[in-house]
């Protein structure tokens with residue numbers, strides 16, 4: 001353990017790495033403590049489980065035209081797709097493929113009504129905005145689950161309205177997790193160290209870990225919101241009441257992926273790389289969204305979210321079986337014989353993550369503001385849940401880390417000077 005650094009960062013996800021880069025640039029003596037055996041958190045590029053690269057967590061540079069991580073990817077030559085796809089997806093409904101009805105714009109149009117309601121000052125459940133009688137309601141519900149990681153009953157329109165989206169989304173060919181890992185390379189990170197308690201004293205912060213106690217002038221908590229919601233990390237004095245409440249009002253939802261690799265490309269002739277399988281069209285059917293042959297790889301990646309993901313996570317192997325069965329429904333049973341390997345993410349069951357991303361409950365959109373406030377003057381929160389406009393994203397998390405880095409530096413008594421979001425440790 002490092003003895004008495006000026007600042008301790010807890011968590012080496014995008015937010016913790018952003019904070020670390022800010023501190024390295026300022027020449028601050030600091031350390032990042034990470035509970036897992038690897039960096040990246042929910043940015044995780046898996047290169048081994050199915051024999052091909054896929055991202056278990058973030059994959060898209062959202063709002064890519066104003067995304068700081070896209071600029072960094074550009075700067076270091078980390079490969080991403082430079083043009084957005086054409087917006088269409090194919091849907092398998094009632095036993096047949098349809099391309100006309102369910103193009104992506106149709107979906108976005110309906111989903112756009114949720115954020116428009118929020119922007120108009122209405123903070124209610126997204127469910128109230130959607131037309132339950134619409135023939136494709138279950139499909140729209142599925143899309144809500146993927147975007148917000150919650151079911152529409154539990155999504156705040158106000159929170160959705162605060163999200164800023166340029167509509168340009170670009171996937172990272174070389175892996176989004178791999179990008180965050182590259183940025184972490186030169187930083188002082190200690191792996192396999194779990195922080196269990198944070199005590200704020202007069203002029204310092206004492207941090208209890210699985211490997212002993214460490215003291216610093218300030219601390220950045222770049223851990224998922226679930227750690228606070230469940231009280232997994234103990235605080236002394238206790239967190240301010242309104243902040244404790246905010247963690248209850250803005251919980252994390254569920255979003256998991258299942259990746260399947262095949263012995264060859266099995267979706268040849270199917271030129272649209274995205275498919276929603278929704279068969280039969282009925283309230284009881286759970287639609288499933290797939291990305292097919294991303295970057296020409298012989299794989300499919302399924303997206304399962306909201307209560308469907310929560311339910312399937314309870315039983316080992318259930319999510320993978322559901323995804324494979326759904327694929328075979330649309331592409332024929334022989335597809336199963338071509339499958340070589342199947343792997344599923346497990347964010348909800350991961351003790352150090354505990355879910356997908358944050359989503360305010362209806363009427364609670366304003367609760368999120370509490371995450372930006374310093375805690376007992378020396379502790380600063382960073383992470384996807386903290387960003388005012390880019391919530392639930394990797395670049396949003398990264399930006400909050402940079403910001404927390406500068407604020408913690410000032411709290412520790414050092415001068416900050418001008419910020420530079422593109423600075424990297426070389």
Ligand SMILES: Cc1cc2nc3c(=O)[nH]c(=O)nc-3n(C[C@H](O)[C@H](O)[C@H](O)COP(=O)(O)OP(=O)(O)OC[C@H]3O[C@@H](n4cnc5c(N)ncnc54)[C@H](O)[C@@H]3O)c2cc1C
Nearest residue numbers: 011013014015035041042058059060195383384393394397
């Ligand atoms: C399936 C899925 C798909 C997604 N797709 C996208 C996408 O396409 N584009 C996008 O922009 N975003 C996407 N996201 C969201 C994005 O991945 C996250 O918002 C972002 O990675 C969160 O970064 P973070 O630093 O806030 O938290 P994390 O990445 O969760 O990092 C927190 C770190 O803290 C560590 N930690 C926790 N507790 C402790 C402790 N007690 N002591 C020490 N360390 C601890 C954790 O191990 C972890 O490494 C997706 C998320 C999921 C789950």
